[in-house]
Amino acid sequence: MPEPLTPGELLALDRQHVWHPYGPMPGRTAPLLVESASGVRLRLAEPVEGRDELVDGMSSWWSAVHGYNHPVLNDAAQGQLGRMSHVMFGGLTHEPAVRLAKRLVDITPEPLEHVFLADSGSVSVEVAVKMCLQYWRSLGKPRKQRLLTWRGGYHGDTWQPMSVCDPDGGMHELWQGALPRQIFADAPPAGFDAAPDEAYAAQLRELIARHADELAAVIVEPVVQGAGGMSFHSPGYLRVLREACDAHGVLLVFDEIATGFGRTGALFAAEHAGVAPDVMCLGKALTGGYLTLAATLCTTAVADGISRGALPVLAHGPTFMGNPLATAVADASIELLLSQDWAQEVKRIEAGLRDGLAPARSLAGVRDVRVLGAIGVVQLDHEVDMAAATRAAVREGVWLRPFRDLIYTMPPYITGDGDVARICAAVCSAAREG
Numbered sequence: 290m291p292e293p294l295t296p297g298e299l300l301a302l303d304r305q306h307v308w309h310p311y312g313p314m315p316g317r318t319a320p321l322l323v324e325s326a327s328g329v330r331l332r333l334a335e336p337v338e339g340r341d342e343l344v345d346g347m348s349s350w351w352s353a354v355h356g357y358n359h360p361v362l363n364d365a366a367q368g369q370l371g372r373m374s375h376v377m378f379g380g381l382t383h384e385p386a387v388r389l390a391k392r393l394v395d396i397t398p399e400p401l402e403h404v405f406l407a408d409s410g411s412v413s414v415e416v417a418v419k420m421c422l423q424y425w426r427s428l429g430k431p432r433k434q435r436l437l438t439w440r441g442g443y444h445g446d447t448w449q450p451m452s453v454c455d456p457d458g459g460m461h462e463l464w465q466g467a468l469p470r471q472i473f474a475d476a477p478p479a480g481f482d483a484a485p486d487e488a489y490a491a492q493l494r495e496l497i498a499r500h501a502d503e504l505a506a507v508i509v510e511p512v513v514q515g516a517g518g519m520s521f522h523s524p525g526y527l528r529v530l531r532e533a534c535d536a537h538g539v540l541l542v543f544d545e546i547a548t549g550f551g552r553t554g555a556l557f558a559a560e561h562a563g564v565a566p567d568v569m570c571l572g573k574a575l576t577g578g579y580l581t582l583a584a585t586l587c588t589t590a591v592a593d594g595i596s597r598g599a600l601p602v603l604a605h606g607p608t609f610m611g612n613p614l615a616t617a618v619a620d621a622s623i624e625l626l627l628s629q630d631w632a633q634e635v636k637r638i639e640a641g642l643r644d645g646l647a648p649a650r651s652l653a654g655v656r657d658v659r660v661l662g663a664i665g666v667v668q669l670d671h672e673v674d675m676a677a678a679t680r681a682a683v684r685e686g687v688w689l690r691p692f693r694d695l696i697y698t699m700p701p702y703i704t705g706d707g708d709v710a711r712i713c714a715a716v717c718s719a720a721r722e723g
């Protein structure tokens with residue numbers, strides 16, 4: 290065993306050597322040192338603000354839907370570890386990947402038949418874009434290589450995904466000019482329950498019609514835009530996109546990396562609209578937060594189109610494609626989800642978030658409070674003071690990670706009513722002090 294390091298030594302080394310997400314080097318604010326996690330609780334290596342345990346309000350960025358250290362997922366990982374943690378996927382295959390692919394085809398919208406396994410959400414979006422561009426090349430239409438999306442979106446941090454993230458004020462604004470230039474519609478009007486705005490629908494139809502010759506695909510996050518601003522829109526716009534894409538020969542990609550696996554109250558957000566995309570990206574909650582894994586699904590029409598081309602293969606093959614450990618845990622995680630009344634749990638959390646976040650409406654500096662499924666958002670009228678907001682939440686015994694003007698939560702589905710109330714109290718405190 291190596292010499293144990295003290296929390297102070299670990300944090301000093303972290304500051305000196307380790308990049309954190311969207312962070313400077315060296316880091317400016319010390320991260321919290323987590324020792325272990327179980328259920329909905331993160332255990333800290335040393336107390337912060339008098340707390341050595343925090344209720345997790347973030348599901349580790351949408352992923353840990355069953356909470357931490359779950360016996361079923363632990364068994365799946367340990368069982369697979371005893372057989373093999375990895376083998377290459379070129380020329381070889383194995384039961385966990387095959388089972389997972391079959392399960393994903395069974396539970397996603399009907400026409401999605403084929404599964405490409407990737408190692409992260411961003412890579413699954415790269416693969417989706419490659420599929421769409423290659424489809425049109427194979428059909429003799431190489432000019433169709435641009436993408437259309439609406440503003441306020443987020444699709445990941447690698448190159449193609451960055452090109453369809455919100456171009457203004459977002460994290461990737463710096464890269465304008467270097468990224469492929471895509472076509473942007475206005476952000477969808479806010480409100481899941483709001484009646485679709487006809488003028489906005491007309492703008493979507495007009496842009497798709499006007500650019501049809503150069504458009505490979507429309508790519509959007511259905512119903513909930515996540516890291517681009519945590520906003521909700523009417524499912525009606527997804528039907529508008531589906532109809533306009535069909536009318537003008539453009540593929541439709543749904544990025545369900547955040548919304549998939551029940552988070553919005555439907556197993557996949559596309560179900561709110563009753564439409565199916567040609568290509569769908571999944572990630573985040575796919576392994577219940579255990580391991581990194583993502584998937585790009587496509588229809589037989591897309592796969593056949595690619596197969597008819599001069600290069601009849603999809604030239605993509607991550608080294609860790611179809612990783613047995615990750616696919617085994619993913620399959621177990623989905624089985625666990627479907628074996629319970631997950632929709633009822635999400636509804637229960639939704640009700641708790643509505644009750645618990647209502648008081649935030651009357652706080653000074655709060656612009657909007659919104660809840661959909663197991664997602665609760667408090668939007669301020671100013672940039673959050675991250676340090677102050679985080680401290681306020683930790684004082685309440687809760688882990689939150691605000692960004693921009695947003696303090697938000699998407700708790701694990703196993704979060705009990707008392708802990709949901711505690712998370713809400715922490716969001717309110719963070720809104721007051723942040």
Ligand SMILES: *Cc1c(COP(=O)(O)O)cnc(C)c1O
Nearest residue numbers: 409410411443444445515546547
């Ligand atoms: C998180 C996210 C991604 C990127 O996934 P990574 O695994 O972080 O690469 C892409 N799209 C959406 C909608 C996301 O929420």
